[in-house]
Amino acid sequence: MFDGDEQWTYNEARSLSRGTAAALQKLGIQRGEPVLVWLPNASDIVRVHFGLCYMGGIFVPINLALRGGTLEHIIRNSGAKTIICHTHLLDRLAAVKLGSLERVIVFGGEAKGELPLAYLPSDVLTPDEGRFVEPSPPIQPWEPHGIFYTSGTTGPSKGVITPHVHTAVMGKCALRFFQEDDRFLMNLPYYHLGGALTPHAVLGFGASMALMKNFRTEEFWDEIRRTQSTCCFLLGAVSTFLMKQPPRADDADNPLRTAIQQPLPQYSVEFAKRFGVALYTQLDMTEMGPAIMSPLITDRQMPHGYCGRLENIWPTFEVRLVDENDCEVPDGEVGELAVRCDMPHVISPGYWAMPEATAKSWRNGWFHTGDALRRDAEGNYYFVDRTKDSIRRRGENISSAEVEEEVLKHVDIADAAAVGVVSKMGEQEVLVVVEPKRGKTIDPAELLEFLRPLMPHYMVPRYIRVMDKMPYTETHKVQKAMLRSDGVSAPGVWDREAHGIKVKRELIG
Structure with a gap:
């Protein structure tokens, strides 16, 4: 449709x-x-x-x-x-x-x-x-049907080579709960592999799909009802946009049965109850399908960053969390996710016309995702950050995702992004960019005081920038590369140290 x-x-x-x-x-x-x-x-x-x-x-x-x-x-x-x-x-x-x-x-x-x-x-x-x-x-299954350029949130876009079997298997795994009577609302842009894999997946299940021309928050549920769609992706800030809409008496009166929500926000249980939707989450990327997938998210709010477990439905994936030397880290410690698969061509063979980038990511027989995760003793995986999005300040490694989680607790903030900017001290300082909710204003000094009791001293941002609208990709991801490039020279960047505000370590004993 x-x-x-x-x-x-x-x-x-x-x-x-x-x-x-x-x-x-x-x-x-x-x-x-x-x-x-x-x-x-x-x-x-x-x-x-x-x-x-x-x-x-x-x-x-x-x-x-x-x-x-x-x-x-x-x-x-x-x-x-x-x-x-x-x-x-x-x-x-x-x-x-x-x-x-x-x-x-x-x-x-x-x-x-x-x-x-x-x-x-x-x-x-x-x-x-x-x-x-x-x-x-x-x-043949191993021949490429597409080249999908990454969003470029951390640098120049790379063209991911996608064989036929890569996309077919990705669709089968991602929509593992799909049935013949399901209809998938493809609410992502078709140039995003999450969009283009939908018809492959639908054909594999004998189901149907509806293609949404443009995503608009205020029209989303009307489109779900018009197309009688039963399933969709909720990526990036989409679920946030939907939750911020005024509640309606008929919020749960819709045909949507299941959604794949990535990442899983703090209010996922509230979202599921409000809209009457069963939620799953997973970790995947253009280069590979979801090796790590969740079971159905029930009425228990999962911890921050939860992605699921290694679920070898078909084919069989192996995953490791490794340090900079490709040595596996123990449970509880953060490492880069490296993956391989027993079926050839299910993981992309590389980046188009970029042999150096390909060699860097596909090294020692494993695909290195650039995602920093940790695993608990029960085998659950938790996303910590993109390795390039981590911030190094005064000897401490800071997760931009963790900074953003605390910033978003402010009632007047709609979205936030934390990036590292060059410091005269030789490492980085934390810059937080915030987008206020409609009709609200943000006072940087007030925001700083709000954050101080929520964060360790080294995580508290030195710089705060307020933007009416942050730069987003078409898949609703903040373009952090652009924010880093703008840095502290962008108009309106507030510097707490220029205002005489110091944040120091609390000495104990």
Whole structure:
């Protein structure tokens, strides 16, 4: 089901996909060739993706929010010759270097412009199933169907190579509770693998899906009811946005039965009861599916950072928490999550055209996730931080996630991000960026006093920045790389030391 109540049966989806594959073949797209796709959530992006899957091309979707250097990086890194682009995005291409691009297929309007590219109208991709030529030899499970660029929250985006079996297995594991009568509301952008894996998963279970064009908090439950969706992802700040909506008498009167909530917030039990939804959580990423998954979250609030356990439903994963020398750390200590799988190609083979980054993450026979976790004696795993998001101050390692958890206890704060900024002392200082709730204001000095009894002295931020709206990715993650880049030179950054406020260690004895 798509916007405007467009619907496909399984047979219609197959016919449209094979017909689009034939059109791509006619354009000369080769097996193994990357094709940039810059389209909104609608039926066209699904059929283009599946068309490329059928004929062996590689689907390379682009974040609709991108422009400038980040856009240029993806165009250049992909090496694509063809971009399928919505007309409203063409002006952004005019402002960047176009790498290897030779032509643009324009959807949503007239195909003309001043770019040094051949312009083609969208009707060159009109489906024509009768002309489809089956690839020979047949497409294999280990061949890549996509390259998905990471959100770039910690640095330049890397293109994650995704084989067919990688995405199929990820979908089967992530939606492990799915049934034939379920309908998944795909409320993520399709350029995010969490969105693009949905049709793969749905096909595997014989179920159905609805594609949400744009996520809007105030329209979410209306869309759930309109599409009669029974399941969805709740990633990043989405559940926070929904919880902050005024309560309604019919909050629990909706068809949604199950949601995968990542990360699991402090109010997960309250959320489940308010909206009548069964919750699961898990730890996964674009490079791999969920090796660590939770059972059904019941009426007990799980501890902060809880991700679940090693659940080898199928296939079999091995996980380790390791130090900087790849030595396993004992239970209770924090280490980087490293993973491997007994089925080849379930974990991505690497980053597109980035051999050094690939070698760094896939070393010693394990994929190193960059996630810092700890494991308790019962085998439960808890997310602590991204390894690059940890802050080193005065000899102490600080979890940005733990700082943010305390900041969010302030009743007037809607969202918060903690990052490390350069210190004259040789390590880092803590900068907290906060977004007030609508209609509220934040006094940095008052916030500081609120935090002092909640944190050890070394965790209390030196710098506080108040923003009406923090920079988010399209998957509702705060773009910490941007906040770090702005640093303390951004307008309005408040420095407690400049105001004569010192926070010192409490001496005992």
